[in-house]
Amino acid sequence: MKNLTLLVAMFLTTVVATAQVAIIQDKDGYTNVREKPNGQSQVIxxxxxxxxxxxxxxxxxDTNEWIPVFIPMNAFSFSSTQPDYIEGFIHKSRLQPLDKLQPxxxxxFKFEYLLEPFKLNNRIVEKHEGKxxxxxxxxxxxxTDGNFPKTQVKGVNVIVEGKKVEINKPLYSDIYECTNTFKVYKNGDSYIMYQWNSDGAGAYQIVWIFTKEGLKQRLVGSMI
Structure with a gap:
C-alpha cells in the first residue's frame, strides 16, 4: 500500500474506527457538547x-449514554490536508443518525455536479516523498489514494424551491471523482445531500446542506 495511504489510515485510526454522520434531535434547537462523557462535564x-x-x-x-462526536472546525471543511475537528460527547438521546431520516x-430540490476530465492547469502540486x-x-x-484524479468538478447546479444557489469554486475545487449518485434527506427547512466518492481506493464522504436561503454547510472527510 502506498505510503500516503498508510499515513492517512494511521491518522484516521487514531480518530475513530467507525465514524458515521448525524444531526441532532432536540426540541430546544441545540445540544450541548461536553468535554467528557457525563452531564456535569464542561460544555465545549x-x-x-x-x-x-x-x-x-x-x-x-446501548449501555453507553454518551456518544463521541467529531465536529468540523468550520462550516465548509476548508483545510489544507485532513479535516480539522474538535472532539466531545453528546447524550445518545440527542443523536439523529443521518441514514435514519426518511429519504x-x-x-x-435539485443538485448536479458538472464534471470533466482532470486538468492540472498549472496548479502547484505538493507531493509526499516526491511521489x-x-x-x-x-x-x-x-x-484518490495518492494519484492524480481522473475527473474534477467544473461547476455545481443547485436549485432549492425554485431558487438557484450559487456555489463558488473554492467549495468544489478540492473534491474529485464525484458522481451524481447520492442520497437526499429533508429535515425541517433543510435539504441534506449525502454521498461517498472515490477512485476505488481514496473514498471520502461529502454532505451538502441547503435551505432556500442558500448553502449552510459542507462536510468533507474520510472518517471511516
Whole structure:
C-alpha cells in the first residue's frame, strides 16, 4: 500500500474506527457538547439543528449514554490536508443518525455536479516523498489514494424551491471523482445531500446542506 495511504489510515485510526454522520434531535434547537462523557462535564460547544457531524457508535453499545462526536472546525471543511475537528460527547438521546431520516423524494430540490476530465492547469502540486499527490493548489485531493484524479468538478447546479444557489469554486475545487449518485434527506427547512466518492481506493464522504436561503454547510472527510 502506498505510503500516503498508510499515513492517512494511521491518522484516521487514531480518530475513530467507525465514524458515521448525524444531526441532532432536540426540541430546544441545540445540544450541548461536553468535554467528557457525563452531564456535569464542561460544555465545549453547541450543535444546532441540521448541522452535520461525525459520531462513533456501534450496535451493542446501548449501555453507553454518551456518544463521541467529531465536529468540523468550520462550516465548509476548508483545510489544507485532513479535516480539522474538535472532539466531545453528546447524550445518545440527542443523536439523529443521518441514514435514519426518511429519504426525500420531492422535486423542490435539485443538485448536479458538472464534471470533466482532470486538468492540472498549472496548479502547484505538493507531493509526499516526491511521489504521491498530497495537495493541489494548497487544497486536499479528496477521492484518490495518492494519484492524480481522473475527473474534477467544473461547476455545481443547485436549485432549492425554485431558487438557484450559487456555489463558488473554492467549495468544489478540492473534491474529485464525484458522481451524481447520492442520497437526499429533508429535515425541517433543510435539504441534506449525502454521498461517498472515490477512485476505488481514496473514498471520502461529502454532505451538502441547503435551505432556500442558500448553502449552510459542507462536510468533507474520510472518517471511516
Amino acid at each position: 460547544h453547541k450543535l444546532y439543528s441540521n448541522e452535520v457531524f461525525w459520531y462513533e457508535y456501534e450496535e451493542g453499545q 426525500y423524494q420531492g422535486t423542490e 504521491w499527490v498530497k495537495t493541489i493548489a494548497g487544497r486536499p485531493v479528496w477521492g
